[in-house]
Each structure stands twice: as structure tokens, then as C-alpha cells.
Amino acid sequence: MAKSKLRWQQLFDKVQQCDMEKGQFSWFSNGSLNISDNCIDRHVESNPDQTALIWEKDEPGTEERVSYKELLDMTCRVANVLKGHGISKGDRVAIYMPNSPLAVASMLACMRIGAVHSVVFAGFSAEALATRIQDASCVAVITTDQAVRGGKIIELKKMVDSAVEQCPSVRNVFVASRTGADVPYQSKDVSLDKLMEQADTSCPAEQMESEDPSFMLYTSGSTGKPKGLLHSTAGYLLYVALTHQAVFNCSPGDVYACVADIGWITGHSYVVYGPLSNGVTSVLFESIPTYPDPGRYWEMVERLKVNQFYTAPTAIRLLIKAGDSWPQKYNLSSLRTLGCVGEPLNHEAWEWYNKFVGQSRCDIVDTWWQTETGGICITPRPSESGAEILPGMPMRPFFGIEPALLDSQQRELIGNDVTGSLCIKKPWPGMARSIYGDHERFLDTYLRPFPGYYFSGDGAHRHSNGYYQITGRTDDVINVSGHRLGTAEVEDAMDEHESVAETAVIGTPHEVKGEGIYAFIVLKDESTEDENKVKMELKEMVAVNIAKFAVPDHILIVPGLPKTRSGKIMRRILRKIAGGELSALGDVSTLADPSVVEVIVKLHVVAR
């Protein structure tokens, strides 16, 4: 597959040399290739005018098409601008931009010159951006003057200004125009548009070794600091190309729309690298599902004649609430495959997606994977067409993926009807290779919990028919509208408040978001502050330090937290209280002070 699916500058001589226990992975050794060459030049040679991207801008009906030839031109210009500013192979470049062809060209430009991009979701705060820039010592940031989403203006450049103040490693900020607003320039700022006008339209693609890092992407884990996962070049590209083609049954000429943001792994693998490497037309969605109304996706499907559509369960649940009539207004006959990712696709959402969007004739693919896995690992497709697809689970492993369920004694569970920690038994080309600057943490998080296996952090059930169903995270990671957050991250942000003594954050079932955030707060004894004021300030602190989507839905101020005698917070109990399972709190006798539970329950009931 690597030989036939990818274009090599130099062919590899060995397929894999991997050691799961040591955390050493090498795929396609001694080979070299360039991802941007594979994603653009190849297609320009055979079909230059084919549409690479359809930029579905915020206002419906204003889409712009970019051909493979135009994408090459744009990418080379950006690459030459970066090179002209001293950026070279191995340098880290932060990209903080909304979905746009220029954002994609910026990613590909980094690939072209071998710079490692670190795309930071443009919904993250200045503070969160600064932490990520500092962790990777990025030498440059690429951004836009403003962003537009759902008719609202977001002051992107202002965020970058305050982030970059704290980042001495940044030499240049490249500012592109999205709205043309007259934003003030700082000393490091340069106009990307102006520089691109003068730049050359050709730029040789750097020769990259198979295992050279291609990009890094931050994700949350159970400890406070987000991890910058590093991905490979050849293995990653092969894996996303294969999965994209097989899972979505995609071929050149198809119009494929994954409505994710490029700031997440789904945007990397299934908006940019998978689809472009397969030469299809990829839709870049800039808006939100409810703008200008909840028919936006379906109006877009009709207007652009979308063949494959890929979204998140939270969006589907939101649209179900808006009513069945929205998808019925539009001609959805172009659709063939409907995908979902990010969290479990519950039965109700699956049935609605299938009936109202898929008109009961499309394949529904509930795809399970992670930032760390690079691409889709468990999914109903590919399989011979006609093989059953059941709601509520991703079902079958992709080619080359060997899932295993392990118990708390690190024993692999054999047979069916078993539940355990979801691991993968053999290395696969798309897996992340390390955490930037901290390989030990990579080993501790993923490879040491179950020696010899990759550990996902999720639990799963293998049904009697052998199919896999995901049961959710087994660690302190919560999933809010498909966005991963560590409870510790949110706690850290709130602990900074001067009146706060202690915090405990948990995830609680939420009708639309999948999980909502519930924060239990203990104030310092001497605090005389108004509780409502503290709550407002805490919400603001989370928005400023992390992002708006991380702001707790509920904050409950309590006199103490349920703790074991050794001082460990019993989150299990807090989870039950938040979820309203008040009669099933379980054994509280091991707590240092069992009476605190009663008080918390009372406060919770009053607050509700």
C-alpha cells in the first residue's frame, strides 16, 4: 500500500521496525517523501484544474473554489515567505487561524519546507495559545486579522498580540487578512498577503525521512499540562489516506465535507491530509451548524452536492432539537456516506442521522479514534458492502488494527461479552511517535500502563458478536461537545482565584454537549466574598486561561470535598451527585468525613 498510495522521493527498504515495549517505532525506513508533494503536486500533474478545496464561508452561498493548481501556487508562496524569514526544517510554527484555504496552504507550506506545524484551535484563549507556543518554542505564528463565525467577529489578532508578548521564541507573526479590518501591527508583525504577492510560485519540496516529525498537535490528558503529540511523515500520511478512502468510500471527483475545524486532529487528518492526498474535493466549513438557521448543513449539502459528510454527535443532537423539518427541506440525494466522530453516537442520534439525513440509504460510520492514533481505528467500514452496520458502536477494527481489552491486572480478556481498557496490540503506521520534549511522558501515558500494548484511555465492551462499543474515558478526561479537556486543567485555572481553597471538576451527562462540566468549589475560611461574584469570576478565569467551551455549566460552592483518609478526592461520589443519582452514592464509610456528603447533596438539590 505504501508503494502504491504514496509518491516517494526515495523508496523505503523496510516496512516496519517497531518495539511497543520500548516505544520505538520506525515505519518505511530509509524512504523519503514530502507530504505537500503527495497532497498537491501529484494531482496538479494529472489534473491541475480539479477543485481541491471548497471554502464554505460563514455566509451561505459565498463559497470559493480553489483548484489543485491554485493550492500549489498558494502553498509555494507561503513556503517561500517562511523560508525568506529564516524558517527551516525542524522549526516549529504555530498556526492560529479559522478554516480557510490560506490556513490549509500554511499547513502544507510548513510540510513543504519541513517545518513542524502546531495548529492551535482558534477558539483557545490567548493564554492557552501562549502556553502552547512556549512549550514548543515556536519561531513564528501565522494568523488572521479577525475570524468570522456565525455572523460574529472574533478578534483573533488581538489574542495573538497578548500571547506573543509572553513568547520570546517568536521572531515573526504573519498576519493574513480575513475581514480586512484595520488591526494595529506590533513590532514582530508582517503582512502575509503583501509578502505572498512578491513571493515566487515555485518552491522545491524538502526531502523528508519517513520518520521525520510532520506536525504536532496539543491534546488534553489527565494531568494539567496539555501534551504536544508528534506525528510522523510517511506512516501518518499513508494511514490517513487509506482510512479516508476506505471508510468514506471516496474517490477523485467526489465532494467530501468534514465540517471539523483544522484546529483538531479530525481537521488535520480528514479535512486536509487524507482527502487531499486522495485527490478529492474537500469542503472547508467556516461556519456553525445553526447559522443562519439549523438547516445550514443540509442547505450546503444540496448546494455543493456533497457525497460524504462527517460531523460530531454533539452537532447532530443539537440539530435534532431544532426539529425534523430542517433536513426535509433540502435535496440530500447526493449523500452516500455519513460519518461521526468525537464521542459516542447514541442510538437516538444514530437513528435520526440515518432516517432524516441519510434517508435510510447511506452508510453510517461511527468512527472511533484519537489525536494519538492519527486516523480512524474502529469503524463499520470498510467491509464488503452489505455487511451489517449497527447503531451505537464503531464495531470493527480497521485493517491492521488489533484491539484488545485488558483488565485491571493487565490481563488481556479473551472471548466476547467482556469489558475492559481499550488497547491496541500491534503498532500501526498512523500512531503518534512521541510527546514533544517528553518521550518519558509518552511512554508513561500510553505504553507503560499495559506493557506491550498501546493504551487509549478509553474503556470498551466487546459484544457477543465481536463488535466493539466504547464505554467512555477511564481517566480524568472529559469530553465536552467532542472537545477533550482534563479535569485538572479546569481545576488549575480556578485554583488561581484568591478566595478559592480547593476545586474538584467532573464531567456530567449533558443532553447536547455529551458531557457538561460541574465544578465543586471550596472557599478559603477567611473569604467574605459574595458567592455569585466568585462564580462569575471563576467562569471568566476559565474562559481566559483555556477557552469558552471549558467554562463550567454548574458551579457549586461547598464547605468541603469528599476525601479518603489519605486525602484523595472521591470523584465517584461527586459524579453521582452531579448526575442526580442521589440514592446510589455507594459506600461513603471510607471517607475522612462522611458528613460532608450530606451537606453537598443538600446544596446541590437547592441549586437545581
Ligand code: 6R9
Ligand atoms: C478524533 C478525536 C479522542 C477521544 C477518545 C474517545 C472519544 C472519539 C469516538 C469517541 C466514542 C467514538 N471518541 N471518537 N468515543 N465513540 N466514535 O475525537 O480525537 O479529540 O483526541 O478525542 O474522543 O474518548 O479517546 P480526540
